[in-house]
Amino acid sequence: MNDDFISTVSHELRTPLTSIRGFSETMLSSWDKLDDENKKKFLKIIVEQSNRLINLVENMLSVTKLQETKENLIYKEFSVKPVIDMTCSVIKNQYQDKKYTVNISEKTPQILADKDKFQQIMTNLIENASKYGDENSEIIISSSFDDEYVHIKVSNYGIEIKEEDYEKIFTKFSRIDNPLTRKVQGSGLGLYITKNLTDKMGGKISVNSNNGMTTFEVCMPCANIERQAKNAVSYLDN
Numbered sequence: 001m002n003d004d005f006i007s008t009v010s011h012e013l014r015t016p017l018t019s020i021r022g023f024s025e026t027m028l029s030s031w032d033k034l035d036d037e038n039k040k041k042f043l044k045i046i047v048e049q050s051n052r053l054i055n056l057v058e059n060m061l062s063v064t065k066l067q068e069t070k071e072n073l074i075y076k077e078f079s080v081k082p083v084i085d086m087t088c089s090v091i092k093n094q095y096q097d098k099k100y101t102v103n104i105s106e107k108t109p110q111i112l113a114d115k116d117k118f119q120q121i122m123t124n125l126i127e128n129a130s131k132y133g134d135e136n137s138e139i140i141i142s143s144s145f146d147d148e149y150v151h152i153k154v155s156n157y158g159i160e161i162k163e164e165d166y167e168k169i170f171t172k173f174s175r176i177d178n179p180l181t182r183k184v185q186g187s188g189l190g191l192y193i194t195k196n197l198t199d200k201m202g203g204k205i206s207v208n209s210n211n212g213m214t215t216f217e218v219c220m221p222c223a224n225i226e227r228q229a230k231n232a233v234s235y236l237d238n
């Protein structure tokens with residue numbers, strides 16, 4: 001691990017820990033002076049900051065695991081729709097103001113990927129769309145396909161990402177500084193992990209943000225193409 005990584009992580013860990021300690025100490029020392037409403041407010045902050053720490057630690061574990069992922073991928077052929085539907089229903093509980101529209105044709109071919117990792121990719125993107133999307137707005141997940149790839153788009157309405165930041169957001173610990181990002185929590189690791197996993201599985205990821213809408217597009221290899229390629233190789237081998 002390089003110094004840069006360690007100093008960023010230390011900073012990211014120290015901020016929520018300092019706040020958890022501060023609010024707990026105040027509650028202990030001034031218990032009798034605090035009214036119920038303030039106690040509740042302090043406890044809420046402690047819970048929020050603990051969640052922030054858990055998210056950070058989980059993401060950091062994912063980052064360390066990325067190095068060993070390539071060998072450990074378990075490839076399977078599967079349809080994307082059930083995975084996306086399931087992911088949406090889990091995330092929906094946390095973002096009840098959002099409306100989720102999933103537009104995926106029955107004709108969409110199966111993909112060849114590691115199912116858990118694909119779910120992790122979808123979770124990160126749909127969670128971001130929910131987190132950074134305008135209040136009470138719609139999150140749209142749609143797909144298309146060609147001979148090689150199934151393309152999955154996750155779109156939301158909200159503050160745009162500037163073109164000059166398109167590459168930066170996929171790097172470690174990068175968060176765009178705007179009033180919204182300051183308000184919602186995040187470690188800046190989600191998209192780094194997402195891109196890394198997508199690349200490892202032979203896929204692609206890109207972003208486009210304009211007219212108040214942000215769209216992330218993931219392309220995953222179609223199962224039949226991989227099968228055809230494998231068949232061709234084994235045909236050549238024999």
Ligand SMILES: Nc1ncnc2c1ncn2[C@@H]1O[C@H](COP(=O)(O)OP(=O)(O)OP(=O)(O)O)[C@@H](O)[C@H]1O
Binds near residue numbers: 055124186187192
């Ligand atoms: N759908 C989106 N709309 C607008 N900005 C976005 C969107 N998705 C990501 N971003 C920007 O890109 C940054 C990086 O996203 P990323 O998912 O890597 O980190 P994060 O959401 O801040 O934290 P976490 O590690 O918890 O996911 C975000 O902080 C945000 O500024």
Ligand SMILES: [Mg+2]
Binds near residue numbers: 124127128186190
């Ligand atoms: Mg994120």
